[in-house]
Amino acid sequence: MTHTWVDGVETDVIPNDDRGLNYADGVFETLACDAGRIGCAELHLLRLIDGLSRLRFNDADLTARRIFREALALILKVKHTGAARLTVTRGSGPRGYSPPSRCLPRYVLTTASRLPLSSSALRCGIASMCWSANIQLAGIKSLARVEQVLAALEAQRQGWDDVIMLDEAGGVISSSKGNLFLLNGNRALTPALDHCGIAGTRRQLLMETVLPDSGYGVHVDTVSLDALLSAESVIICNTIIGARPVLQVGDRTFEAGPRCAEIQSRLSACIAACVG
């Protein structure tokens, strides 16, 4: 059973003057729910606040907190297990880029079916579609996701599970679905997201808790395609898949064995410990 609400009212439509539709004027969060509880609530809330602030929503902090609280209450009420998506837009407005001076932000909450349980390693290609660069918007999960849509379409058409996405200078940023970690010995490297990419909640948990606790030194830096292809292991992470090993990128294969499984398992335990 799935549900969808707009501003707390169960309905599957929104006004077509919504600025989220018309200008991608908003952000979203993908939440992993277990019997009405969600993982990493605090990290999602912080990113939501950051997103609304950087999009200069009025009262960004208060608005994000109110909407997030309402969304959590709805998820709890239906005891949802599976994915959920919380979209927050600047609300309705007349034609024109300029937001109305008094906006009423709108949220859409949609639950989806149970999370896939597979933990199999991913077979990846390399996307020809690059990330758009913009240091002022880098990191937030805005509604403007065209590059990932087109990259995902490349994966689909070529029969890959996912694709590696680069910036226009050829640096590795992410996959179409999630953030990346390269493992070499006890060194973990994840691409810097200063000028593009989404700063994932699972990336943050891996960087700040799971990997250090597992004995890895974590580095954030530019990552060349050569570095990716010469890594011992590569992990893709997001809210839904957790931390999944990459089996191959094109012809290059990686170790996708026990140490990846251990990181996956530690990440799950870490999320279970901070379910809110």
Place this chain on the structure above:
Amino acid sequence: MTHTWVDGVETDVIPNDDRGLNYADGVFETLACDAGRIGCAELHLLRLIDGLSRLRFNDADLTARRIFREALALILKVKHTGAARLTVTRGSGPRGYSPPSRCLPRYVLTTASRLPLSSSALRCGIASMCWSANIQLAGIKSLARVEQVLAALEAQRQGWDDVIMLDEAGGVISSSKGNLFLLNGNRALTPALDHCGIAGTRRQLLMETVLPDSGYGVHVDTVSLDALLSAESVIICNTIIGARPVLQVGDRTFEAGPRCAEIQSRLSACIAACVG
């Protein structure tokens, strides 16, 4: 009287699983309508086809032509005068960036009130928000317009009519509302849109017809902020305002007199001649 249709049915809501809302997975056109006829129909149609093709919609050409034909018929039916917006999305889909293999594109057509008649010169600032760069998406009018929203918000908060927008290298690309032309003697220069910006229909008309017919040599090139600020005259163009002179950018003032009025008037005549 304004109207709004979704796939030809008069309604003011769309399903909230629409990929236009969720991923900015679509494009739009802003149309200037006069008693049910629209200006530069062919140019709008060609850009729509280009947009859907570059977003890799299935049957992009056929889909764009069918939707555009239906939209024109609706506008004619209600004999609309004023602006109209035609949004085309990849339609509904489940959670996830990857489009469903069988998408049914959706369109939203909304008419707005009469066009503003003012032709007064624009007072502009310079936006701190830059254009995102992506050579694969440059030029199309995708739904992802966050940079222009934030730039327009800067204009609003600082009391400007509009703001000049740069790329991250500091090159001049456009204003938040439209394309730019710099006039110096009989030379007209407009920014190259290879890596960002929207290739406007009025820009095209000015470049290919109006300015050459008025004795200008037209150049497309990178444009520095210095070049902008040292131009004799600057024009901002879009579908709604036509070609409007810029009175000032910050402290710098420009000639906004007869030759701008003549270009505006010739553009209007050119559009009137190709109303379809």
